[in-house]
Structure formats: C-alpha cells, structure tokens
Amino acid sequence: MQTKTIIAAIALAFAGAAGAQEVVKIGYVGPLSGQSAHLGKDNQSGVRMAVEDLNAKGFKINGKAVKFEMVSEDDAGDPKQGTTAAQKLVDAKVQGVIGHQNSGTTIPASKIYYDAGIPQISASSTSPVYTNQGFNTTFRVVSNDFKLGSSLGKYATQKLGAKRIAVIDDRTAYGQGVATEFLKEAKKGAGVQIVDKQFTTDKATDFNAILTSIRSKNPDLVFFGGMDSVGGPLLRQMKQLGIKAKLMGGDGICTEALPKLSGGADDVVVCAEAGGVTPEQEKKLDEFAARFKKRYGYEVQVYAPYAYDATMAIAHAMADAKSADPAKYLPFLKKVKHDGISGTIAFDAKGDIKDGALTLFTYKGDKKTRIEVIK
The missing domain is CATH 3.40.50.2300 (Response regulator)
Structure with a gap:
C-alpha cells in the first residue's frame, strides 16, 4: 500500500x-x-x-x-x-x-x-x-559617445556660436568618453578656444576651486561630462559664482531631476539624450x-x-x-x-x-523641452 x-x-x-x-x-x-x-x-x-x-x-x-x-x-x-x-x-x-x-x-x-x-x-x-x-x-x-559628444561639439560651435569653451569631466568612463569626443569636434570650430580643462569625481559636491579657475577665463560655454547628481550642484555653484556661461552635457545630465538638483535650469542648459523619436512615434x-x-x-x-x-x-x-x-x-x-x-x-x-538618433533639449520653466532630433 x-x-x-x-x-x-x-x-x-x-x-x-x-x-x-x-x-x-x-x-x-x-x-x-x-x-x-x-x-x-x-x-x-x-x-x-x-x-x-x-x-x-x-x-x-x-x-x-x-x-x-x-x-x-x-x-x-x-x-x-x-x-x-x-x-x-x-x-x-x-x-x-x-x-x-x-x-x-x-x-x-x-x-x-x-x-x-x-x-x-x-x-x-x-x-x-x-x-x-x-x-x-x-x-x-x-547611440554611443562618438555620436553624442561629436554632435554636441558641432551644435555648441555652429548653432550656439560658442567661442570660449571650458570642459569638466568626472573621470568616469562615460564622463571622459563624452568629453573627449566633444573636444575633438569643438576644436574644429572657427575661432574656438578651449580656455580651460578641469576634472572632478562622480562623488564630488564642492566645485569652488575649479569653477574659480574657469570664471577667470570668461567662457561662454561650459561642457560637463558626468551625471546629474554632480552636474546639478555644479550648475548651482556656477550661478552662485556669477558664471554666465551656458552648461552643456550629455544624457547623464539631461534629466527631469536637473532643475531641482541645480536650483533652476531655465535657458541655461543644453543637453542631448541618446535616442529620439520621429514625430510619428x-x-x-x-x-x-x-x-x-x-x-x-x-x-x-x-x-x-x-x-x-x-x-x-x-x-x-x-x-x-x-x-x-x-x-x-x-x-x-x-x-x-x-x-x-x-x-x-x-x-x-x-x-x-x-x-541611432540623438535628441537635443533645453529647459523652459524648469521643464525639459526638446530642441530637435538629430539622426
């Protein structure tokens, strides 16, 4: 049984x-x-x-x-x-x-x-x-950093008319990669000067030393290779030091959270997101x-x-x-x-x-606002 x-x-x-x-x-x-x-x-x-x-x-x-x-x-x-x-x-x-x-x-x-x-x-x-x-x-x-960084470099010099550019990266694979490709393309612009290159880390919160150096060079655009958790406080301190330059970066800073992290990003930031949809999508x-x-x-x-x-x-x-x-x-x-x-x-x-497509954004009323899609 x-x-x-x-x-x-x-x-x-x-x-x-x-x-x-x-x-x-x-x-x-x-x-x-x-x-x-x-x-x-x-x-x-x-x-x-x-x-x-x-x-x-x-x-x-x-x-x-x-x-x-x-x-x-x-x-x-x-x-x-x-x-x-x-x-x-x-x-x-x-x-x-x-x-x-x-x-x-x-x-x-x-x-x-x-x-x-x-x-x-x-x-x-x-x-x-x-x-x-x-x-x-x-x-x-x-899209990879070749396209992301080079497209931003071209947009900075050809569309925004940037002439005096400072570059900061956070020493990560992403931050260095996108900054390197941005620099390669930006240097091709007529009359463009790379007035300063600075480094930080992906855990940093105090940027007074590097921003004081950058301010003395009077840039019209600052490119940051890194994420919004660093880019936000960086922008906040740029404004506190009276740096009037636009801040540009890749998809790492191109987030809905950036305005809150930076204390406001209206008409100051231009960033690109890796990806993008056509109007029909x-x-x-x-x-x-x-x-x-x-x-x-x-x-x-x-x-x-x-x-x-x-x-x-x-x-x-x-x-x-x-x-x-x-x-x-x-x-x-x-x-x-x-x-x-x-x-x-x-x-x-x-x-x-x-x-792969890229989408360029700025911020209006602290809302991420699309500028255009680049193929």
Whole structure:
C-alpha cells in the first residue's frame, strides 16, 4: 500500500512538472542606491513594465505561454560592485540581462556575461569600448559617445556660436568618453578656444576651486561630462559664482531631476539624450510616459523607454528562435528588428544600435523641452 502511494505521488509530481509554465528570468542591474539611484530605478521600472506587459498578454515561445520574471541587482554605480552583481545574475541563471546603466560598470561586467554566454543589452551605456571588445553578447539601444559628444561639439560651435569653451569631466568612463569626443569636434570650430580643462569625481559636491579657475577665463560655454547628481550642484555653484556661461552635457545630465538638483535650469542648459523619436512615434512615447506615471507615480527620467525596448527586443528574439535558451536565441537577437517605443531596435555587427538618433533639449520653466532630433 505504501509503495503504491509513493508511486502515485511521483506520477502526480511528474504530471505537475509537465504542465508547469516555463519561467523566463530577465536580469536587471543598475544603481539602485547611491547618487544615481533615481536613474537606476528609472531603468528598472522600464524593465518591470515590459515584463508585466509580456505576462499580461500571455507571451508565447514555441507556441507555449511563458512567465517572465525580473531578477534585480544593485551595482551602486561602482565597477567592483558591478562585477559582483553580474556574477549573482549569472548564478541565478538569468536568460538575458538589461544593464548596466553606467559605462564604468557595464564594461567590466560584460566579460562575465560573455563568459557565461548570456546576452546583455544596456539601455544607457554609451562608451564605445563596451561594444569594441569583440564580445558577441554585448548590445545597446542608444547611440554611443562618438555620436553624442561629436554632435554636441558641432551644435555648441555652429548653432550656439560658442567661442570660449571650458570642459569638466568626472573621470568616469562615460564622463571622459563624452568629453573627449566633444573636444575633438569643438576644436574644429572657427575661432574656438578651449580656455580651460578641469576634472572632478562622480562623488564630488564642492566645485569652488575649479569653477574659480574657469570664471577667470570668461567662457561662454561650459561642457560637463558626468551625471546629474554632480552636474546639478555644479550648475548651482556656477550661478552662485556669477558664471554666465551656458552648461552643456550629455544624457547623464539631461534629466527631469536637473532643475531641482541645480536650483533652476531655465535657458541655461543644453543637453542631448541618446535616442529620439520621429514625430510619428511621439504618440507611442507619450502613451508610454502616461502609463509609466500612472503605474509608478513619477515621470520618466530618461532611460525607462529604452530599458522597456531592450526587454522587448530580447522577448522578440526568443519568439523568433522558439527558445529562451541564450545560446539559441542569441543569433536571432543579432538580426532582430523590433518596432519599439523609442524607434526600431536593430543592431549592427558590433551590437550598437543601427541609425541611432540623438535628441537635443533645453529647459523652459524648469521643464525639459526638446530642441530637435538629430539622426
């Protein structure tokens, strides 16, 4: 009698396992603590929203509905913590990773995902180094620093007419990268002088010494390579010291939070966001932003739509491959063409976004206001 009961229990367990829904784990990693936590959570919320949407519509792989789960790790924007977080995701057997946010954490972590054969899509890292390592698992859904920095350099000199330019970077992979590309292009401008070059850190709060030096050079534009958590206080102190120059920067400072962090950014800031939508796509982005605010109670900062699209691109590739196995869907991710919120998601041979756009912004009434989209 006891043997029959055991056999019946085993048979029932096998029947339950056969009918169980497949779980697909999507890893997310970014700064969920520290100075850039608001941006990391923006990314995370984009991934969560995509996972919820996929589950709500009963997404199928090879004809069977699957359940997506997000597995999150905090890298605090720190390279060492980033590699630890990456290994945790590998150990958790995630089938794809969205992250990291910062180039400085994304680049060292990418080797860990490559060794494990897990596709990684960053929704915000822009350093060219990331996709130039020869790893077939690295992808991004935004333009890299070559385009971001050079486009800003050209705009500063040709459209804003800047002649006396000071440059500050935070010594991170992102900050140095975008500042370097900005400088290369800005120097081509007729009559342009780079009057000062200064450095800070991504944890700094006091900029009196470097700004006093810059003020004595009388610049008409200051370029900052770094994030809004430093760029905001930097702008606040520029105004306190009477520096009248415009502040320019990349997507790191181009956030909804910048006016609050700087004590006001009206008509002072020009920045660029890696990505951009054409007029016909604006409706989709507006609808996403409205859904996002209703779901989370706050505005999209910068990266949420790109993190959402990155997640959907992975799901699209899995469906094409009829498998959530990274080794099987990776070749399909390389040739994916997904109609996303931020535009068409398709990758070149290195894993960079094809035909990546940039959007230039300023601030009016302390609201981020689009100037134009650059292809």
